[in-house]
C-alpha cells in the first residue's frame with residue numbers, strides 16, 4: 001500500500017518540501033547570506049506558508065522547535081545525514097528511527113538519503129529497506145533523496161544518471177524520489193517515466209535568480225513532475241514568502257513564470 005496520495009504531505013497531488021537539513025549537510029556557511037536563516041524558528045515560520053506541504057528537518061531541530069508548530073506545519077523527519085567535514089566515500093549516518101520520528105517527534109512523513117553508486121551502496125540500500133518497511137507499518141510516506149554519487153558515478157548531473165536515480169526510487173519502494181534537475185523538460189519527462197507511480201521532485205540547489213529558478217520548476221511541472229524540495233532558494237532570500245507566492249502559482253495554479261513573477265513582484 002502506498003500512503004502518499006491521501007497523506008497531508010501533498011496538495012492537489014503536488015509536493016513542496018521546504019528543506020532545512022543544511023545545518024547537518026553543509027554547516028553554517030549556508031546561513032551566512034541571510035543570517036536569520038540560522039534560527040530554526042524563522043524557517044518554521046516560513047514553512048507555515050500554504051505552498052509548503054512539509055518541512056524537512058533532522059531529529060534535534062524537530063525536538064527543539066516542532067512542538068510549537070505542530071498545528072501549522074507538517075513535519076518530514078529526515079532520518080539520516082552526514083556533515084561536510086566527512087571526507088570518506090559518500091555515506092549518511094542514520095541518526096533517527098522511524099518509530100522515534102512517528103511516536104516522539106510527530107512526523108507525518110519520512111526522508112532518507114541514498115547515494116546510488118557509492119561504495120556504501122549495499123549498506124545504504126539495506127538501511128533504506130528497513131526504513132521503508134517500518135514507515136509502511138506507520139502509514140508514513142517516504143521521500144528518498146536519491147543522489148547518485150561516489151566512485152561509481154562519473155557525472156551526477158547527466159540525465160541518464162538522474163533517470164536511474166529516479167528509477168531506484170520506484171525499485172526500492174519510495175513514495176517520492178527527490179533528484180537533481182536533469183536540465184530540460186524532455187529529460188525530466190523521461191525521468192518521470194522511469195519512476196512510474198513514484199512521484200518525482202526536483203532538488204532546489206544553490207541560489208539562482210527568480211526567473212531561472214522558477215523556469216526550472218515550471219519545466220518539472222510541465223513534464224509531469226510533482227514539485228520540488230527546496231532550501232537555499234527560499235530561505236537564502238531576503239523575502240522567502242515572496243518566492244513561495246510565486247512557487248504556489250507555478251506548482252498549484254499552472255501559472256506561467258511571467259504570471260507568477262507579476263503576482264509576486266520584487267518590490268511588493
Ligand SMILES: O=P(O)(O)OC[C@H]1O[C@](O)(COP(=O)(O)O)[C@@H](O)[C@@H]1O
Nearest residue numbers: 019021022025204205206230231232
Ligand atoms: O548534498 P548536496 O547536493 O550538497 O545538497 C544537499 C542539500 O540539498 C537538499 O537536498 C535540498 O536543498 P537545496 O534546495 O538548498 O539544494 C537538502 O535537503 C540538503 O541539505
